[in-house]
Amino acid sequence: MTEEQAKELLQKYLDQQASPQEQKTVEEWYATLHAKDVVLPADRKVAIREQMFIHLQAAMYQKPKYGKVFKLQSFIRIAAAVIITITLGISVWKLNTQVASENQITVVTGSTQKKRITLPDGSVVLLDPSAKLCYPKAFASNNRQISLKEGEAFFEITHQEKRPFTVHTTSGVDIRVLGTSFKVKSYRDSKHIEVAVVTGKVAVSDRKGNLGTLIKDEYLTYDKSAGQAAIGKTKATAFVELAFDGASLDQVINKLQYVYSIKILLNDSTLGKLKTTASFSSKQSAEEILDIICSLHHLKFNASKNHKTFNIYR
Known part of the structure; x- marks a missing residue:
């Protein structure tokens, strides 16, 4: 059932125009509400309670249709429907969801x-x-x-x-x-x-x-x-984890290049297939991470004067 269909059904219920099967659907829906664990902030609960009070007052003092006497059972059904409507409103507000x-x-x-x-x-x-x-x-x-x-x-x-x-x-x-x-x-x-x-x-x-x-x-x-x-x-520096699980050296290099805005070159393209499993943090310098990676694969590297370009070799 879509949100719009649910609203139409509840309105029919309030207007006492729902079929017996539709009434049963609404009442079963209401019966299940007590089993649901809805957690709301205190200020939101107050707003819902106030909105419910307004709807219930309107239901109590509305004029009877076609000269029928307003019965307690009808009031309870309307009250139940109002509560369901408010519950539907909670889902529509998309709180914490x-x-x-x-x-x-x-x-x-x-x-x-x-x-x-x-x-x-x-x-x-x-x-x-x-x-x-x-x-x-x-x-x-x-x-x-x-x-x-x-x-x-x-x-x-x-x-x-x-x-x-x-x-x-x-x-x-x-x-x-x-x-x-x-x-x-x-x-x-x-x-x-x-x-x-x-x-x-x-x-x-x-x-x-x-x-x-x-x-x-x-x-x-x-x-x-x-x-x-x-x-x-920026005044305060945040850090992220750099985790590699069986990544190729090419993949590691691509990640480091974007993290540190640097250029890393391999003097032999076959080195790019070497696998790396290790974890680092961006609080470490690029040189420190490259030093560890090269040690793992028995490689060497050198850096340009501005430390923006690095060459990896055997």
Whole structure:
């Protein structure tokens, strides 16, 4: 039964126009409500209680139809239907829940709740309280697009060179990446949108064009009214885990290149097939991680003067 059909059925029940079978459906529905474990914040419970009181008062004082006397049984049935209607409203509000439409999934967090979401490509999103995220059940073959409708979220994006990843916001600001980790803060009532990069590189744009490209430990603040952006250095550094389980050296290199915004070259292409199983953290320097990986495979490496390009060899 769809949400609209449920509303129509409840209205028929309230108007005493439901068939015996429809009445039975509503009453069985009501009977199951007590078994459900619905956890709500205190302020939301107060709002529901007030709304129920208003509906019940209206039901008690409405004029009888066709001269019939308003009976206690009818009142109880109406009261039950009102409670069901309020319960339906709870689900429609999508409090602390995950709702799937035909092709999209919407996740909403409560005022004190955080959620960890794994996207179809293996990317991870950490939603802060009072946030709303929409993403497809399956990404397209040539791109990955999701929408942060409200709130703050931290993204750890799986690197896929042929499928760029884009986060859309309600203010028209988009964040495009290939594989990295970053944080986005976008509230409807706030004058600004913030994007902070923990690892890798992202490009931020609005409807007019590119606003800037951010690398590790940089952030961008966007003024919605002025349509202008400012870039600065982050004060506090966050870290992400870099785990490899039987990954090829080519895959490891691709990940490190995006995490640290560096270039890593192999003097022998066959080295790219070597398998690596190890865990690191972005708090470690690129040189430290390369030193460990090369030790595992009995390889060597050297760095350019600016430490932006590395060569791996036997």
